[in-house]
Amino acid sequence: MGHVRRNYGQYCGLAAALDVIGERWTLLIVRELLLGPRRYGELLEELPGIGTNLLAERLKVLHELGVVTRPQTRDQGYALTDLGRELREPVLSMARWGLHFIDAPADDVEVRAHWGFLAVQAMIDPDRATDIDESYEFRVDDVVFHIAVTDGKPVALDGPAEGDPAVVARTDARTFVEIGAKRLTPFEALASGRLQLVGDTDAIVRSSVLLGLMASPIG
Structure with a gap:
């Protein structure tokens, strides 16, 4: 049985946006792709805790919705489409806003230089x-x-x-x-x-x- 995507059932731009990117991990996948194309294994490494099945499902949905392109060869990575790249400013704004809530980093919190x-x-x-x-x-x-x-x-x-x-x-x-x-x-x-x-x-x-x-x- 295939995964049934949830939606808010509201005729509103914000609700429609959240239907696409509101699922757990989806915006973090977008964050990685905003920094450049990433192969599947690279995404799995940079998103510790996501699990391979969930990553595959999120990428499948993003591709179906026209937000992400799939690699055509083994050397290529997943990349954002023009539509996906429109998330750049909203993501940067959310990252800026989120800095207000960052506490001192615990030892078990992941951090990546990029x-x-x-x-x-x-x-x-x-x-x-x-x-x-x-x-x-x-x-x-x-x-x-x-x-x-x-x-x-x-x-x-x-x-x-x-x-x-x-x-x-x-x-x-x-x-x-x-x-x-x-x-x-x-x-x-x-x-x-x-x-x-x-x-x-x-x-x-x-x-x-x-x-x-x-x-x-x-x-």
């Missing part, structure tokens, strides 16, 4: 970008990503910054998320040795302001 890339995208406040051209590089465990600010417009990009970044930050994934959740200030993380920053002091301040980690300096 989630830091999603966190930094959620933290960026374009209204706080100054009219500058510079980049800030983040090395979170073994993952590298950066923010490039061009004419005051910031964008988060995978991989190292081109040229000479104004700031290079090195930390671990737990510390990065704790800073994003404002459980730990960058200065506390620096003092405890959990964060290393290389760069001009003014650039460090600009990057912290851009990420909402400190208020804009007056004057």
Whole structure:
């Protein structure tokens, strides 16, 4: 007997959206695919606890609804369709909102360095970008990503910054998320040795302001 998808039976856009992505684990699958195509085994590894049958079922439904494409060869991964990629801003907004509820990480809580890339995208406040051209590089465990600010417009990009970044930050994934959740200030993380920053002091301040980690300096 096939799986019967539940629905709210309400003629409302929000209810219709939740009919698609409201099931447990579905949005976390979307989170992974927002960071790039993923093979089945990679999704299983990055979503500990989901179970192979449930992952297969969620991917099947997302594919049937036109949110995810299936791999055509063994080397390809599952990927978001154009429709699926429209979830980018809602997911980033929810990630930003969810930072309010993050407690100190327990020892048994999973954390992945590449989630830091999603966190930094959620933290960026374009209204706080100054009219500058510079980049800030983040090395979170073994993952590298950066923010490039061009004419005051910031964008988060995978991989190292081109040229000479104004700031290079090195930390671990737990510390990065704790800073994003404002459980730990960058200065506390620096003092405890959990964060290393290389760069001009003014650039460090600009990057912290851009990420909402400190208020804009007056004057």
